Amino acid sequence: MIRPTDFLLEGDRRGVLLIHGLTGTPMEMRLLAKGLNNAGFTVYGMQLAGHCGDIDDLLATGWRDWYASVEAAADKLLERVDHLFVGGLSMGALLSLKLAAERPRQVAGVGVYGATFRYDGWSIPWTAKLSFLLPLVKKLGLGRHRMFEEQPPYGLRDERLRNQVAAAMRSGDSTVAGLLGNPWHSLADLYQLSNHVRGLLPKVTSPCLVAHASEDDVASVRNAEAVLRGVNAPTELLLLDDSYHMITIDKERRTLIERSARFFDAIVAGRDAVAAAA
Template identity: 70%
Template sequence: MSNPTEFRFEGGRDGVLLIHGLTGTPTEMRILGKGLNRAGFTVVGVRLAGHCGTEEDLLATTWEDWYASVEAAAEELRGRVDRVFVAGLSMGALLALRLAAVRPDWVDGVGVFGATFRYDGWSIPWTGVFSFMLPLFKRLGIGKNRVFIEQPPYGIRDERLRAQVSAAMFSGDSEAAGLPGNPWDALAEMVKLSRDVRRRLPDVVAPCFVAHAADDDVASVANADLVARRVSGPIEMLLLGDSYHMITIDRERRMLIERTADFFSRVARDARPARMAA
């Protein structure tokens, strides 16, 4: 693969595509990927366009570019496996849902982890009208060089892990832990992606495993409830009580791995007779 942060773990004929969040890196999905691989899945962690580089690299891309990265990785993976599952964290969850809506024949199941349609968690000081206006600000050139610097707890409840991640994030090594802040223009693209995926949720017919931290500091549980209400496919929910937003690396990551592997395995098992009959 083209970037050292991307990963591929070879396994069986059921594949999982993992998608990181805005300003994040595939590293935040690696532990989950290893766990799913141990459960027998072939796993790919994609790097979204513009990520794992500089702020300028990110600002040179749009949400359509980020989604194009997902679709290209999914197309490559589906050529090597019988079934494709897709799972994402935060903005990555929205991209996973969009793939399932746009390419229903490609996606057998979706993992929706910490879905972020709105940044409305308890640690976020700006919500509602202001975030809604970011696309307008971008069109008008307002705040072009402005950045929302992330604040503690950085989506991580485990204090020791939080210290490690924040040190890497502010060290300037964006490949390890992503950028330390969200540029306004990138957030404007995120708002536009959110609007697009909201409209498409009824087109998601694949089974969805929706996992969210009950005390999410970045995106409230209302985001998960939106998915559960709007998608057309069957839903299984998991609320985690000892994690914050970054549930793929926080205290309950092992539970998330086990439940995700179980969900995808059951979907694959139930799909086999129908695929064989077809």
């Protein structure tokens, strides 16, 4: 199913599926997408189920719905490409890892951008750090319309961009910068997804580029370290020292684009070499 905010940038037979984060939008992946497309890749920026609408739209879905939309997008992109890469930001990184674990023969490599198993960054208030209790809260039917509002610096070290994103969130147009906060019940689903993906990490055999801000305000580097320790695959770590959580659009986005393109290129070259030798 094509959603209104999806975008497809045509390139060659190397494809990259890009997945945004919880309450986010495909727009947060567009600059990365354009950079990869300039390097020749076909790039599909997908909208997760329940996103880019209002809070009720999001609350009508859960992590299984979000993952089902990832699978559908992967199938669509596979109709156009021979090599499928998947990259996700924040919760999108977890969904990317799940796709790689469940489709090891289809996913050639993974871009793990700002993986968020836990909200434990330096800007997260202590009350939000108790959000691991939210699955119980949801199970009891409590707090359906409660939410944690986004707080400065909104994952962005770039002050000009931060002001633009904050204004877009306050405008009420969730297709541009997403919702102004994270509903408790959606966060409960994120924590269920997080625990699920942690158990799947040993099944990830596709090479992973693990990129993370060294001073991530939302999810500490411990989240990246969990991926490096957990996957059963070649990994490459990229720590970004002049960015916060939203590394796909923050100050070092060009570095992220270059390293991602190089990482994916090397995988394709290796596969081609193996095929030529066979």
